[in-house]
Amino acid sequence: MKRQPETIILSLLLMGLASADLLQNPDFESPPANLKGNSTSSFLLLSQNNTVPGWTFEGTVQYVTANQNMSLPGNGHAIQLCQDGKISQTFIANGSIVDYVLTFTIAPGGRNCSDNADVVISVPDSTRVFSLKQQYGKETWESYGHYLGRWGEGEPVNLVFQSQTAESNYNSTCWPVIDSLLLKSFGTLPDANDNLLPNGGFEAGPDFLSNSTEGILLDENPSAVQSPIQLWSVLGTVKYIDSKHFFVPQGNAAIEIVSGVSAGIQTAVILKEGSKYNLEFTLGDANDTCVGDFIVGAQTGSTTQNFSLASSGTGSAKKLSVTFKAKTSATPISFLSYTTIQTRDGVYCGPVVDDVVLRASYGLKLEMQLKVLISLYILVAILQFRSIGDDIKQLFTI
Ligand SMILES: [Ca+2]
Numbered sequence: 001m002k003r004q005p006e007t008i009i010l011s012l013l014l015m016g017l018a019s020a021d022l023l024q025n026p027d028f029e030s031p032p033a034n035l036k037g038n039s040t041s042s043f044l045l046l047s048q049n050n051t052v053p054g055w056t057f058e059g060t061v062q063y064v065t066a067n068q069n070m071s072l073p074g075n076g077h078a079i080q081l082c083q084d085g086k087i088s089q090t091f092i093a094n095g096s097i098v099d100y101v102l103t104f105t106i107a108p109g110g111r112n113c114s115d116n117a118d119v120v121i122s123v124p125d126s127t128r129v130f131s132l133k134q135q136y137g138k139e140t141w142e143s144y145g146h147y148l149g150r151w152g153e154g155e156p157v158n159l160v161f162q163s164q165t166a167e168s169n170y171n172s173t174c175w176p177v178i179d180s181l182l183l184k185s186f187g188t189l190p191d192a193n194d195n196l197l198p199n200g201g202f203e204a205g206p207d208f209l210s211n212s213t214e215g216i217l218l219d220e221n222p223s224a225v226q227s228p229i230q231l232w233s234v235l236g237t238v239k240y241i242d243s244k245h246f247f248v249p250q251g252n253a254a255i256e257i258v259s260g261v262s263a264g265i266q267t268a269v270i271l272k273e274g275s276k277y278n279l280e281f282t283l284g285d286a287n288d289t290c291v292g293d294f295i296v297g298a299q300t301g302s303t304t305q306n307f308s309l310a311s312s313g314t315g316s317a318k319k320l321s322v323t324f325k326a327k328t329s330a331t332p333i334s335f336l337s338y339t340t341i342q343t344r345d346g347v348y349c350g351p352v353v354d355d356v357v358l359r360a361s362y363g364l365k366l367e368m369q370l371k372v373l374i375s376l377y378i379l380v381a382i383l384q385f386r387s388i389g390d391d392i393k394q395l396f397t398i
Pocket residue numbers: 201202203248249250251252253254354355
């Protein structure tokens with residue numbers, strides 16, 4: 001279907017809009033009616049007469065108030081999904097067809113658990129399970145980015161969170177706490193000047209929590225199209241980092257590859273077979289005390305070239321580039337880490353990749369310019385030949 005100009009303009013306007021107002025009570029700060037201001041208990045069991053505004057629930061669900069035993073990223077209120085616990089809310093998609101990406105936070109619902117139950121997030125046509133990893137940050141809670149789906153104007157989307165555990169002994173299970181939901185919608189990505197890679201600076205991704213120093217974890221995601229980081233697939237686990245709390249080489253966001261060997265990001269572009277291209281990118285460290293020798297493989301098609309950076313963990317960056325010839329038209333471009341590193345605090349960390357720019361190489365530009373010059377020369381020669389021909393004709397006519 002051909003897009004109307006106004007649709008394109010609208011899409012561009014919609015690109016990366018925060019859609020916080022689509023969800024009611026997304027941070028659970030509006031409490032149930034029966035919450036007493038001076039309540040000493042940090043857990044309040046929800047009932048049919050005592051629900052959280054904006055949300056419906058099933059099973060055992062508790063309203064949580066943060067205290068010294070329960071740390072949360074927001075203003076201190078959240079929801080715990082206990083046995084068979086489920087909460088849901090239907091939002092209405094607004095605007096032309098747009099992609100929706102969710103940021104959310106999971107916290108362990110207790111201490112000394114033999115098992116942290118998982119969180120299952122469902123929307124129409126998609127379900128995904130999230131587990132606490134507890135190795136990629138200093139806090140006990142973790143924020144995640146998740147691609148929800150693509151819906152058109154007026155479509156109702158039922159967003160469901162529920163707990164899940166394989167454990168049969170519920171006494172040793174810690175039920176997950178969820179908090180700080182942010183919904184972001186994306187329209188069409190604008191063309192990035194002469195960069196052949198859209199979103200090469202990773203600016204189009206999940207929304208950041210303004211008060212979180214932890215970044216956002218992105219789990220393995222084989223699809224580049226249905227991805228929280230637009231047009232990049234994720235291998236292993238990476239951390240989406242913001243310039244407010246980390247060192248980011250360009251713009252507001254970058255990718256830190258945190259889960260070690262073979263983790264990274266990948267995209268694919270259609271290139272001219274046999275032509276030369278230049279891939280530029282920035283390799284750095286996030287200023288998160290990640291000390292070590294980073295090795296990153298930059299894959300262009302079937303070729304991989306390794307690059308290294310000695311990181312002192314204080315925020316450094318260097319621009320690198322690789323020139324390659326496209327052997328096939330569909331060309332994968334990826335950045336994979338070859339090292340597994342932890343900070344002194346035991347937090348897994350790694351290299352930062354940002355500002356990826358792919359251009360036709362100078363050689364190709366020169367080749368194209370040369371072709372244009374040759375064509376012009378031939379044209380001039382033809383014109384001159386015709387002109388001589390005319391002169392000869394005129395000579396014989398006389
Ligand atoms: Ca960036």
